[in-house]
Amino acid sequence: MTTANNNNGSHGKGRLLIVDDELSVRDSLGKWFIEEGYEVFTAENASDALTRMAERRYDLALLDIKMRGTDGIELQHRLHDIDPEMITVMMTGYASVETAVAALKNGAYDYVTKPLDPEDVSHLVRNAIAHRRARMENLRLRTTMDEVVRPPDLIGGSAAMQKLRDAIETVAPTDATVLITGESGTGKELIARSIHALSPRRYHPLVAIHCGALTETLLESELFGHEKGAFTGAQFRKLGKFELAEGGTVFLDEIGDISLKTQTDLLRVLQEREITRVGGNQAIRVDFRCVAATNKPLEALIEEGKFRPDLYYRLNVFRVELPPLRDRRDDIPALVDHFIRKYSLAMNKRITRVAPSAMTRLQQHDWPGNVRELENAVERAMVVAQEPELREPDFSLDLAATANGAAGSRSLDDVERAHILRVLEECGGNQTRAAEVLGVDRVTLHNKLKRYGWTRPAAVGAGQK
């Protein structure tokens, strides 16, 4: 049947398939749509339409409902099977609610009655094609996003890591709140990002906040936002993390460090899914998934009255425990290899491996700062290395912190404290430098030193109780 095509290059408006058993309808409507700038193909029956469908893809099909043989409703069904993205608009000379409902239930975009109103049908087709293109673009963007938001690689083949991967795969697709526990530097944020990237919320934001780094008032303002004039300096309304994460995931790191007042507010958000901005009085609905993390034993904090048990139960719906690196030493070669590749690119250095003796030392080390410390050690070694192979002297490892070293039967806390204080001493009491060397953030180091009763560099010796 007719294959009509305009010739001024504007058929970017869309490609239409008109199916009607009346020649006059096919001709007049086809011609009219060509004038509108569409590329138009016509078919006189279902079989003809299916042949046309096999030849090329269409943006939209206008189908007559009443046709000899296979009717428009049945044809719509078949066309949908061939191309579910193509939009179908049903036409009929016999307007009835039944046929309209049947057509729409079948997946038709809309339904028009003959004779068609030129303005209505023109708008309908234009809008339907715009709708289809937006949907297709959305699909393409989602495919691209899937590449971009791929879950980060979790390095290591140990049983502990396999268990961790299984846990993530189990919980990620659900909307359950997750509590990630583990020592500092074990990769809690990485796990939070993996959970988000594998969840149905992955196309929405992941908003992370480090609760321990902020004062109580600042944290409240960050979490819940504030209204203009809520406090001195609040010149504009600011959206909080829960609002910014709309539809996505909020990652609350160092949850064990928040005050009881903020815990109460947080509990309300988790229970009611509503926030009130600081200085505001209007409850705002928020849609988010909560992933929290801590390196502190929350159960002990509850015993001490420093953490609300009801908040704990809200957070501890699904728990992911990250093993310290010393409990998965088998993963150290893979991790080292990963970091070497990462920093070789960044530093433009051709370092490809670690000498076996150095690797043995790395595997013997206790890594109190965990993977973060290991990464820093590799990075530092790569800076100083002169050969394409990293050797033992390139790593400045502390013998006291090795599994076979002088740690003896001291507790882990004692070993950690001794190591931290020694590093701090080597750094002349400079906490920022010491934190870098230890591979922890400055706030974590500060909190630990506070716990040890450490005061100033001049009094380091006295502070080591």
Added chain:
Amino acid sequence: MKRIALLPVGDFDRRLARRLCSPLAAEFAADCHLLPQSLDPQPMFHPERAQYHSSEMLAGLQPFAGPDNWRVVGLAAVDLYIPILTFVFGEAQMGGPCAVVSTHRLRQECYGMPTDPELLFVRALKEAVHEIGHTLSLTHCDDYECAMASSHSVEWIDLKGPSLCAHCRSVAKPEAVTTR
């Protein structure tokens, strides 16, 4: 010089037809004149629709096209339709020599408004340019001020101008339109 022939359909107002000659000639760099004959619309009347079939009317214009007449534009005062649509303001042969324009729905009286001959002239001119544009293989233009803009109601016709935009001029054959 190429020639546009205007052919009244039935008792179309010849004064209005004559007024269209000069602006159409200027727009398409052609000679434009009003034919002395007129086309009888009765054979194209369809009582079941109480309207005139525009495609049949186009066929009726065909004998007037030829070496003498580069384009033939039928001017009708009756209500036109094509089978699938409730009405059309006009119809043209894409890339062919004939076009027809109806003033029936261009009249203010059609919408319960007082007669406005000047507005009717401007609308008729825009539609004539539009349909001749189709005979030059032009499709609808996204520029709402261009005469080739899609317009299925008088409000949209009133928005657009009586001339082709620069893009449509460049797409149409160079000899078909005046250069500006």
